Amino acid sequence: MKTLYVRIVLTFMAVAFVSGIIGVVLTSLYYQEKTKTNNEDKILQMGQSIRELYGQDSEMNLDTYLTGIAALGFQIYAVDESMRGKMFGGAFKRGKLTDEEIQSVLSGDIYHGMKEENNRLEIFSLFENSVRNTVGIPLPTKDGSNALFIRPNLEQQIGEIRIIVAVLLGFTFLVSLVMIVILTRFIVKPLQVLKKATQQIGKGDFNVGLEKSRNRKDEFGDLAEHFARMAESIRQLDRMRQEFVANVSHEFQTPLTSIQGFARAVLDKQVNAKQSERYLTIIEQESKRLSSLSKQLLKLAALDKEDQRLQMTTFRLDEQIREIIIMLEWQWSEKRLNLELELPEISIAADAHLLYEVWLNLISNGIYFTPIGGTVSVEIRDDGADGIVVEIRDSGIGIPESELKLIFERFHKADKVRSRSSSGSGLGLSIVSKIIALHQGTIEVRSEVGKGSTFIVRFPR
Incomplete structure (x- = not known):
């Protein structure tokens, strides 16, 4: 299995390779559209200058003249009327002209080999050392007409430059590969740190030590x-x-x-x-x-359980709370508590069985922690778009402010809270909080030691 490091290196190499190919294709298209015609026109002008210069002294030996011109950086193929050809300058490595093409130039036409004969990538056609990759012009002499096929001798003119460019590109590619191999390590290193951290966590060690990585701004x-x-x-x-x-x-x-x-x-x-x-x-x-x-x-x-599903039904919330008040009558009547109930007729869509657990726990807690002769009140109200609100208040011993954020934790019983119940398990409010959360509701606690507590439960519409 290839590591991420190897994958990134291979990806960068593939990007460099594909980019090179696309660059060559685009450069070839640019050469074909913008440069190719101009390049042939320049060579044609050079050929015409060569012809005009020879015309100024037509008694000059043609072979000597063409040898001198070729020495300036040209490849020339000259054919006389007898179809005998001579090469001047560097030899053409490939290609052959037909008799019809030669006769056409001898008759006074221009041969445009650079436009017609290259079927490969256009950028490479510039370097094609073929007699067909030339410009042909007629050259009148005292012995009759000659056909000159001319192209620049690029090996002589820019041979060293081509080598330098090739070496430059080669070293650039190799240095790029080396830098990719080295720099990719820095890219992968943070992931290796995270991998090590996951292994530590898997072993139970949570001191992952990611301070340096956390300071990165990326x-x-x-x-x-x-x-x-x-x-x-x-x-x-x-x-x-x-x-x-x-x-x-x-x-x-x-x-x-x-x-x-x-x-x-x-x-x-x-x-x-x-x-x-x-x-x-x-x-x-x-x-x-x-x-x-x-x-x-x-x-x-x-x-x-993550797949816990609520058994949603629509029922009268006020009737459910009245049922719990009646069931707990022996508790609040024994302590002679004053009950204040505001239970208007309100229906709610919820899991009736689970909500029963919520009201039973909260109301029984209010009764238990309220001293004899105290007051417990239950109020239901409809806040319109804000949903349904149920408030359960008692005049009991209250909860210290430092404990308010902890009372919904499982088994949480701080000293002052523990004294309120010697038999409580500390799970009741955890169950209440979980049930309300499952209904997308919220529960809020307000309390003051010695004055009582208020539990406010809100359900969305």
């Missing part, structure tokens, strides 16, 4: 920043998981220890009948507490 810096935040979130989740396991163990261990102790005392017949009955009552209460705790844990586990 996408890798943003990625490292988000990754560090994710690692911190996982660290917190792992800490919460460990605390959760410890709290569950503690919550189970305490009643189990009591049950074992009292059961052993009864079995060993170390107590009288009255004490035995009291011990059995305690065992029953602790068993109920364990059963309640187990149900709450199962409820949380069910709510935590």
